[in-house]
Amino acid sequence: MSGEHKTTAVSGHNLPAQATSFVGRQEELGEIAGLLADPRCRLLVLVGPGGIGKTRLAIEAAAALLGDFADGVYFVPLQSVAAPEFIGPAVAQAIGFSFYGSDDPREQLFDYLRDRQMLLVVDNVEHLLPGGELLVELLARAPHVKLLVTSREVLGLREEWVRPVRGLAFPPGEGAAPAGSYSAVQLFAERARQVNASFSLEREAGCASAISRLVEGMPLAIELAAAWLRALPCAEVAREIQGSLDFLTTTLRNVPERHRNVRAVFEQTWNRLPAAEQEVFRRLSVFRGGLTREAAGAVAGADLPTLQSLVDRALLSVSPAGRYEIHELLRQFAAERLAAEPEVWAAVHQRHCSYYAGFLARREASLKGDDQVLALTEVADELDNVRGAWRWAVDEGLEDQIRDSMGGLHIFYQARSLFREGARAFDVAVERFQGRGSELLPALRLLQAWFYASAMDQNKLRALVDEGVAGLRAAGTGGTLAMALAAASWLGIEEAAPPAPGLPELYEDNLAAFRRAGDLWGEAWSLYSLGSLAWAAHRDEEARDLLQASRDRFLTRGDRWGSTYALHNLGLVLSRLGDYRGAVAVFQQSLRACQQVGDRGGEAFSLHHLGLVLGLREEHGLSMRYLADALRVALELNDDEGAVWHLYEMALALTRMGRHAQAIEILAQLLQVMEPGYERDTIESALAEAAAGLPADVVAGARSRGETAG
Incomplete structure (x- = not known):
């Protein structure tokens, strides 16, 4: 890098640690560094066939540039991303950015990156080429971000600079320099010694050179060939590869020429596998984003010796996390x-779907209790498989698998603020079962409405409630539906309207049923729902008692995350009752x-309301610190709407502290981004109050400074 953004400090990164040595590629590393130092080159694409070593080269090149990007170097793996729409979430996950609120996630990401000086290593883009326009817009919106992309195809974008990646250097034939001077032979020798300590490059130089030529220096093929040395002499490995190269050249018409040597290596590997291992390996292809030993056994019938054999043959690898x-x-x-036998293909996908439906069902209890942080992490690790299983269940209309999956998905999507993805997942399920007379449809519609309401769109929830409480009763109370039903209580709070006819009775009936069943979690959500209705109706003492009881049930169940729902509303009730000390303790x-569970949005809510309550206690300095912390979290989440209201409350606090000019500056700044309507009128009113009694020139100066800052 060059220019005013140059830094020599080592920045943050998430580059994956490598278990094996990096061999060769010094010329390529120098070229990549030079291109990325050129201010004109902001989208550098490493293009080459699969297995050529693009990813490893990109990681090594990025590691050498850690000191050149002030805001970090981040690896964005897209290998398991199924569709272009998930590129943005993959980037956000890699850089540690969390979506929040109702704003377009894409806009949130662009706003977050706008002033960052960062290198993103975007890996395996070839199956997501329609998503290239997102990369172009990212470059336009974030002028100090550079992209180092790996792909099997050029992206077809004006902005891209293409650097082809070819195989490692290999001996061209007889009369060449010593074999050990070529990086392809060096790689073969290193990997050979890992599987066979007696391997000698001096003795096997001719064979190693021949293998390197046959696979044209392709690193993946070299490593597969070296893995065979567990069972075969080097010369025989070379003969096997040589014997099948011409034959495999024409077996598949749509395989590019550059892939045919690699396919020869794969074919030889496949043909060397015992029939049982062939069957297991092809079944493992159903997984996306990796797999566990348990999943391999359940879906593909793989036992530990078979998995170890596949690892030994370089067909599987084991991550540092053991996946x-x-x-x-x-x-x-x-x-x-696998696809060559459609019936087997369908059966394996069915088992994959059933396994991950069961996976979610088995974690539902943990998601509601003491182990919820671990359970959330486990679901996140399997999210690509979970997505695939849900799609299969919906496409095939598998009601049992959908029923098993939907509770775990409900909690996971909500706890991770993936409201839009949750809404889309239940959109397709509702569409699939609409008009089929399925008993699942009311529950699916309720969960769909929950996610839309969480994203600040109450229309589907209002439509459900307007259809009558009978429809809500039809959804049932199993799984997480007690939680989903609580959403109906939000309408009274948002709209300051009486509850729908029969809604309080529904919650009372559910509460009684949960108590009879000894279901503390269902009881806690029913108490929360009734407490929310009481709060909306200004029956504050009743609301306090119900919400305290809800909190206690959640904590007895071990659900810290669920307890925050009760605590948030309880704090608001206590504040309205004038029990500020109690409200502070609750918030x-x-x-x-x-903070323990990792709910950043809930963290911002708690900080905000601590600031408000402390302001009511006239502890203005402490109030401002909490509000500033809430603003910081909102900015980290790129929650612009939240940031506006944190700033608004900070302005009111400044007014109460007598710092009127500063309050006017903030309010004038906020007016620059507010559309006409109730919210703008609220800010205008606060500004008028802050300006009351001040000289006109002081007010004008403060407004001017705020408008300029905005």
Whole structure:
């Protein structure tokens, strides 16, 4: 890098640690560094066939540039991303950015990156080429971000600079320099010694050179060839590869020429596998984003010795976290073998779907209790598989699997603020079962409405409630539906209207049923719902008692995250009752719980209301610190709407502290981004109050400074 953004400090990164040595590529590393130092080159695409080493080269190049990007170097893996719409979430996850609120996630991401000086290593884009326009817009909106992309195809974008990646250097034939001077042979020798300590490059130089030529220096093929040395002499490995190269050149008409040597290596690997291992490996191709030993056994019938054998043959790798991973090219090869028998293909996908439906069902209790942080992490690790299983269940109309999945998905999507993805997931399910007379449809519609309401769109929830409480009763109370039903209580709070006819009775009936069943979690949500209705109706003492009882049930169940719902409303009730000391204690308890669970949005809510209550107690300095912390979290989440209201409350606090000019500056700044309507009128009124009694020139100066800052 060059110019005013140059820095020599080592920045943050998430580049994956590598278990094996990096061999060769010094010329390529120098070229990549030079291109990325050129201010004209902001989208550098490493293009080459699968297995050529693009990813490893990109990681090594990025590691050498850690000191050149002040805001970090981040690896964005897209291998398991199924559609272009998930590129943005993948980038956000890689850089540690959380979506929040109702704004367009894409806009949130662009706003977050706007002033960042960052290198993003975007890996495996070839199956997501329609998503290239997102990369172009990102470059336009974030002028100090650079992209180092790996792909099997050029992106077809004006902005891209293409750097082809070819195989490692290999001996061209007889009379060449010593074999050990070529990086392809060096790589083969290193990997050979890992599987066979007696391997000698001096003794096997001719064979190693021949293998390097046959695979044209392709790193993945070299590593697969070296893995065979567990069972075969080097010369025989070379003969096997040589014997099949010409034959495999014409087996698949749509395989590019550059892939045919790699496919020869894959074919030889496949043919060397015992029939049982072939069957397991092709079935493993159904997984996306890796898999666990348990999943491999349940879906593909793989036992530990078979998995270890596949690892030994370089068909599987084991991540530092202990998950099995399949190189995408190998997975595609295995998937072709699986698809050759449609009945087997369908049966394996069915087992995959059933396994992950059960996976979610088995974690539902943990998501409601003491182990919820671990359970949330486990679901996040399997999200690509969970998405695929849900799509299969919906497409095939598998009611049992959908029923098993929907509770875990409900909690996970909500706890991770993936409201829009949750809404889309239940949109397709509702569409699939609409008009089929399915008993699942009321529950699916309720969960769909929950996610829209969480994203600040109450229309589907209002439509459900307007249809009558009978429809809500038809949804049932199993799984997480007690939580979903609580959303209906939000309408009274948002709209300051009486509850729908029969809604209080529904909550009372559910509460009684949960108590009879000894279901503390269902009881807690029913108490929360009744407490919210009482709060909306200004029956504050009743609301306090109900919400305290809800909190206690959640905590007895071990659900810290669920307790924050009760705590948030309880704090508001206590504040309205004038029990400021109690409200502060409740919001502090909520803040601790949100931080423990990792709910950043709940953290901002708790900080905000701590600031408000302390302001009512006239502890203005402490109030401002909490509001400033809430603003900081909102900015980290790119929650512009939240940031506006944190700033608004800070302005009111400044007014109460007598710092009127500063309050006017903030309010004038906010008016620059507010559309006409109730919210703008509220800010105008606050500005008028702050300006009351001040000289006109002081007010004008403060407004001017705020408008300029805005």
